[in-house]
Amino acid sequence: TKVLTYHLARHTFATTITLSNGVPIETVSQMLGHNSLKTTQHYAKVIDTKVSTEMSALQEKLLERNKDEEDTGDMKVMKLFR
Template identity: 55%
Template sequence: MDREVIRFNPLADVPYEKKPDYKLKHISRTELQRIMEQPMPERLQELTRRAFIFSAFTGLSYVDVKRLYPSHIGTTADGRRFIRINRKKTDVESFIPLHPVAEQILSLYNTTDDGRPIFPLPNRNRLWYCIHEIGILAGVKENLSYHASRHSFGTLTLSAGVPIESISKMMGHTNIRTTQGYAKVTDDKISEDMDKLMEKRRKNLTDSGHDNQ
């Protein structure tokens, strides 16, 4: 049987499914606090927990924390320490003033020998397994991943009022539109929280009305 060439688009009248907006997986300030207050029983788990917290306060990805050396740490004229490193993914420079929490974690590891990285992190698969365990032990609802630490840095710094241009520089984004994605996540969360608050108030008013009847 001869095959005829199809001269029309059989899917022309089929509606395209709209691709959902990409959701940046991040954790809340409360969930981060839980992880900070939950020391791990095993050495590798504890190293992973500290690295995760370090990323949540610096915005560095796993691959950049793994290749972080003492030479990437500098000090300003007024004594403020910072990280200056080109991101592995984009080769764009990140300049990150160190938060006291990040400084405290840094002091626990190699900050003098530039022949080896600061954090002796395991391979990606082992670290991802440890992150999952940490999430369970700390009671984090979402399936915790290392990406959540970097994404949380973006949303938490924006929520704290840090200018988006500064966050873009710290995170080493090639385009500020990437950073604006975190602003959308923050705005969506605010809207969600307001919806919950309004629903709670409506429920309270309804319950109060029933009580007065």
């Protein structure tokens, strides 16, 4: 088990609670009292895998939307030829 230190609590807050839930890094930086975004960007590196996962989900949504639009478009063309 890990001992909950001040640093670990701040790190968990920055990564798990704020950044991974879409809070802008500038806001997190202000909340933590950082003078520079570079300090906060250290925490952001931890959630790079989340970005990858979210981009994959977005790609799937866009592909599905494109497929739906193609299907709808095909139906419109078929109705024109009836």
